[in-house]
Amino acid sequence: MNATAQRPVDRWFASYSGDHQNRTNQKIHIFAVPAILWTVVALLWCIPVYGTVMKSGLWSGLAMFVAWMFYNRMSRSLGLGMLAIFITMAWLTRWLESWLGVANLFYxxxxxxxxAWIAQFIGHKIEGRKPSFLTDLTYLLIGPAWVLAKFYRVMGWRY
Known part of the structure; x- marks a missing residue:
């Protein structure tokens, strides 16, 4: 399949992979990217929603929904995987909030x-290439899908 016949997800992953050839950097990304994704979910979770029944979680839920739409449009299979990840992260965040309280969850x-960001930048220092998101912010969304796609390949699943 030539580059023009590839799906957009394949072009995104090919470009992202070009900045992530070093095995150490890839291993760092496998842990740091999901950690960063969870922190964004958790930090947005901590933004209060006054005047509603929901005291937390609204902004996080909206952000996860918008991101899920992006992933689902790229690939239904990746969309389902990211939906499972978002549900798990929301559950974990809610549990941590009930156990630690909002302030401690935030910290x-x-x-x-x-x-996780320090680890990412160490990985890119080892790689000798700048992070992809410095060329296009969309790569902040591509990173989690790229990690999930690596898992899919290990499992023998198509995306």
Whole structure:
């Protein structure tokens, strides 16, 4: 299949993979990208929604829904996988909120966010290439799908 016949998801992944050839950087991404995704979910979860029954989670839910629409449009299979990931992250975040409280959830998520981004930049230093999102912010959404697609390939699933 030539480059013009590829699906958009294949073109995104080919471009993203070009910036992630080093095995150490790839391994860092396998852990850091999902961690960053969870922190975004958790940090948005902590934004209060005054005047509603929901005290938290609304902004996070909206962001997950918009991101899920992007993934589902790229690939139904990846969309289903990302939906499962978002549901799991929402459940985990809600559980952590009930256990730690909103303030401590915020600090936990902030700490994980900082550590995961430091790991990402160390990976890219090892790689010798700048992070993909510095050329196009869409790559912030491509990263989680790229990690999921790696899992799909290991499992022998098509995306």
């Amino acid at each position: 936990l998520a902030l700490g994980v966010f900082v550590v």
